[in-house]
Amino acid sequence: MTAVAPAAGRRPPIHWRRWIGVSIPYLLLAPGLIWLFVFFIYPSIEMLRISLSSGSLDTGYSLTFSTDAYVTALQKFPHQFGNSILYSALATTFTFLIGFPVAYTVAFKGGRYKNLLLFLVIAPFFTSFLIRTISWKVLLGDEGPLLSFLKHVVHVVPDGFSILGSPVAVVAGLTYNFLPFMILPLYVALEKIDPRLIEASQDLYATNWGAFRRVTLPLALPGVFAGSMLTFIPAMGDYVNATLLGNPQTQMIGNVIQSRFLVLNDYPVAAALSFILMVGILVLVVTYARALGTEQLTG
Amino acid sequence: MSDRVARMTDVLISRRHFIQGTAAAGVTVFLAACSGGASATNTPGPSAAASAAAASAAAASAVPSPSPSPEPATPKVVTGPLKWANWPAYIDLTGQAAANQKYAAGSSPTIVDFEKQYNVQVDYEEKIEENNSFFATIQPQLVTGLPTGWDLIVMTDWMAGRLIGLNWLEKIDQGNVPNCVANLRDPLKGYPWDPNNDYHYPWQSGMTGIGYDSTSLKNAKLPVPTKIADLWTLPSDKVTFLTEARDTFGLGLLKLGLPADSTQTTADNLQAVHDDIAPLVAKGLRFVGNEYLQDFASKKTWAAFVWSGDLANSGSPDQHFVFPEEGNMVWSDNMLIPKGATNKYTAELMMNWVYDPKIAAQIANYVYYVSPVKGVEAIVGQLNASSPIPAEKLPLLFPTADIVAKQHNFESLSSDVEKSLNSLYTDLSGA
Numbered sequence: 001m002t003a004v005a006p007a008a009g010r011r012p013p014i015h016w017r018r019w020i021g022v023s024i025p026y027l028l029l030a031p032g033l034i035w036l037f038v039f040f041i042y043p044s045i046e047m048l049r050i051s052l053s054s055g056s057l058d059t060g061y062s063l064t065f066s067t068d069a070y071v072t073a074l075q076k077f078p079h080q081f082g083n084s085i086l087y088s089a090l091a092t093t094f095t096f097l098i099g100f101p102v103a104y105t106v107a108f109k110g111g112r113y114k115n116l117l118l119f120l121v122i123a124p125f126f127t128s129f130l131i132r133t134i135s136w137k138v139l140l141g142d143e144g145p146l147l148s149f150l151k152h153v154v155h156v157v158p159d160g161f162s163i164l165g166s167p168v169a170v171v172a173g174l175t176y177n178f179l180p181f182m183i184l185p186l187y188v189a190l191e192k193i194d195p196r197l198i199e200a201s202q203d204l205y206a207t208n209w210g211a212f213r214r215v216t217l218p219l220a221l222p223g224v225f226a227g228s229m230l231t232f233i234p235a236m237g238d239y240v241n242a243t244l245l246g247n248p249q250t251q252m253i254g255n256v257i258q259s260r261f262l263v264l265n266d267y268p269v270a271a272a273l274s275f276i277l278m279v280g281i282l283v284l285v286v287t288y289a290r291a292l293g294t295e296q297l298t299g
Numbered sequence: 300m301s302d303r304v305a306r307m308t309d310v311l312i313s314r315r316h317f318i319q320g321t322a323a324a325g326v327t328v329f330l331a332a333c334s335g336g337a338s339a340t341n342t343p344g345p346s347a348a349a350s351a352a353a354a355s356a357a358a359a360s361a362v363p364s365p366s367p368s369p370e371p372a373t374p375k376v377v378t379g380p381l382k383w384a385n386w387p388a389y390i391d392l393t394g395q396a397a398a399n400q401k402y403a404a405g406s407s408p409t410i411v412d413f414e415k416q417y418n419v420q421v422d423y424e425e426k427i428e429e430n431n432s433f434f435a436t437i438q439p440q441l442v443t444g445l446p447t448g449w450d451l452i453v454m455t456d457w458m459a460g461r462l463i464g465l466n467w468l469e470k471i472d473q474g475n476v477p478n479c480v481a482n483l484r485d486p487l488k489g490y491p492w493d494p495n496n497d498y499h500y501p502w503q504s505g506m507t508g509i510g511y512d513s514t515s516l517k518n519a520k521l522p523v524p525t526k527i528a529d530l531w532t533l534p535s536d537k538v539t540f541l542t543e544a545r546d547t548f549g550l551g552l553l554k555l556g557l558p559a560d561s562t563q564t565t566a567d568n569l570q571a572v573h574d575d576i577a578p579l580v581a582k583g584l585r586f587v588g589n590e591y592l593q594d595f596a597s598k599k600t601w602a603a604f605v606w607s608g609d610l611a612n613s614g615s616p617d618q619h620f621v622f623p624e625e626g627n628m629v630w631s632d633n634m635l636i637p638k639g640a641t642n643k644y645t646a647e648l649m650m651n652w653v654y655d656p657k658i659a660a661q662i663a664n665y666v667y668y669v670s671p672v673k674g675v676e677a678i679v680g681q682l683n684a685s686s687p688i689p690a691e692k693l694p695l696l697f698p699t700a701d702i703v704a705k706q707h708n709f710e711s712l713s714s715d716v717e718k719s720l721n722s723l724y725t726d727l728s729g730a
Contacts, residue, residue, distance in 0.1 A: 079729075080729070080730070097508035134590075134593070137590075137594070137597060137599075138327060138591055138593075138597060141597030141598065141599055142597060142598045142599050143597065143598045143617060144597060160519075162536055162537075162595075162599065164594075164599050165583060165585055165599070190598065195673040244590070246432075247536075247578075247583060247584075247585045247728075247729075248580050248584070248585065248586070248727065248728050248729030249581075249729060250726070250729075251729035251730045255729070256730045259725045260727070260730065261435075262431045262434075262435050263431055263544075263724070263725060264718075264722060264725060265719050265723050
């Protein structure tokens with residue numbers, strides 16, 4: 001390819017082909033940008049407008065730039081915000097602890113069964129999210145497979161003991177539902193690692209653990225970051241697990257937004273909560289990205 | 300050629316240009332949204348909140364006074380398919396669908412016979428789990444004046460009252476529903492929110508009371524509950540109340556000996572119920588909808604506030620329904636035709652069909668709720684001549700006079716009382 005360099009000191013008229021050339025990237029991005037605009041940017045701006053409005057469903061809302069909704073949202077729900085952050089962080093940690101060995105095994109030891117193993121990871125997702133969460137009510141039931149074993153066979157827990165309706169059940173449900181979102185990015189990152197790098201490190205007197213810690217893990221960091229984001233961010237906004245598997249003390253911020261919107265019809269506070277959640281997650285994500293080191297994230 | 304293509308695309312998007320373009324577009328939209336909201340115009344926004352809020356201003360200005368204007372008569376042409384949304388376990392089923400407790404096409408004799416009689420298809424979906432969440436699915440369309448996609452829906456009386464107040468229902472042509480006019484039971488006539496049945500006909504009526512699992516209680520050596528107050532003495536993490544705030548707070552009022560009807564209930568009374576229930580929540584009480592059926596099945600719940608028909612038709616022999624001594628709440632779920640329904644005449648024919656006493660008996664015999672149709676009791680007796688309904692379950696279908704005397708109804712509350720009810724309930728449920 002030869003570069004076209006204009007003669008020094010003189011700007012030639014811009015050829016119409018050059019306009020096409022300049023605009024082609026934008027045209028290719030257009031469908032994605034339009035989708036983002038219609039389904040994200042415009043609703044976000046509407047949400048911002050509603051959060052600054054006052055009124056009610058019967059009398060209509062008018063933009064008064066009142067910050068009452070934000071004051072209420074920040075003061076009234078510290079417990080639920082705390083729950084969301086805690087449960088999402090726990091779920092992300094557990095999905096990582098469970099998912100990394102699975103991804104590692106599939107990537108390095110999978111051999112010709114790689115595709116089958118990956119299919120088994122995604123297979124539960126062919127069932128609806130709600131059905132899978134409801135099935136956890138059966139699994140964690142007081143006389144379900146887990147507790148009846150612990151109660152009647154091994155006798156380690158008393159008869160009245162119950163997991164459903166506790167934070168444990170909510171975190172378990174979150175972990176289960178987001179596990180593939182952690183396993184697949186980790187698998188992709190681990191798969192790209194050249195095994196010769198590990199051989200090279202072992203030639204340089206690294207132990208197995210040393211090779212893992214200094215070669216495999218740093219190279220897998222982009223996958224760790226992607227998996228954590230795909231797990232943490234949706235988990236923060238989740239409300240299904242807290243509704244079905246929890247109790248009034250384990251409610252998350254998603255439940256609050258849902259009840260403000262559906263039951264109380266308090267749209268300004270619901271919109272303010274959504275905005276605060278969005279900004280909060282953004283701050284956490286940027287901090288996390290800085291902590292991991294952004295150069296390493298682009299692989 | 301490839302050289303030229305390469306040159307055409309060798310200009311990369313600079314970050315500055317991209318951010319400038321996006322910022323310009325965002326500011327334009329913000330200004331448009333602000334001015335659009337201030338002038339209260341209808342814009343069908345892509346988010347439910349956006350369209351609901353923007354157009355609720357328009358709807359509010361168009362809220363009508365309840366004066367019935369003469370509507371043009373519906374053309375008597377049967378069109379289909381009839382789109383019908385209902386609650387789960389609310390219509391008679393046979394075969395595999397009955398075993399699964401879930402409707403499948405062709406499994407309901409009522410619907411199959413209707414389809415044969417009028418040569419039209421019926422799309423019945425068990426789409427409604429809760430009044431508020433179903434309302435949220437049809438609200439965006441109704442607010443902007445678009446059809447909802449449903450011809451017939453079934454909503455509890457207070458939600459039906461709200462829909463009538465918002466003028467989001469089609470008026471029923473009484474000439475097309477002679478069975479309904481003739482056979483509606485008297486106790487269900489004259490609701491203040493629609494006294495002449497212009498917009499609704501009851502589908503089933505039911506009661507909220509106490510359900511319990513006798514085996515779990517026996518194993519824990521606890522007495523069987525007969526009063527609402529007994530539920531306060533059981534371990535709270537084994538008890539559930541209902542997400543339907545009217546039912547939970549209604550029974551709570553009866554427990555405290557306070558009146559539970561729309562004219563006498565005050566915000567202070569509701570506050571007293573809130574303070575009474577709050578200690579139970581701290582000890583593990585939960586709020587559920589129809590999920591109590593699964594909780595009973597998994598032995599997670601030992602006793603709960605339940606709706607009368609559910610345990611009778613879906614529960615195991617261990618599970619029993621009892622009418623509390625202090626009284627019970629009565630409610631009705633009502634058939635409504637949302638505005639813009641494409642098959643209004645067919646919907647009216649269906650309403651007429653299910654008010655035929657033989658069909659109504661068929662349905663009541665399966666769902667075990669109280670039928671709104673006169674003359675059902677005798678036919679149900681005939682249907683079950685070989686295996687009569689057990690005496691324990693008979694009052695669920697045909698409540699006796701002493702039970703009816705203790706029934707209370709939270710029909711339409713004033714909006715202040717309703718607001719305090721909802722905010723007290725959300726405070727208890729933690730969300």
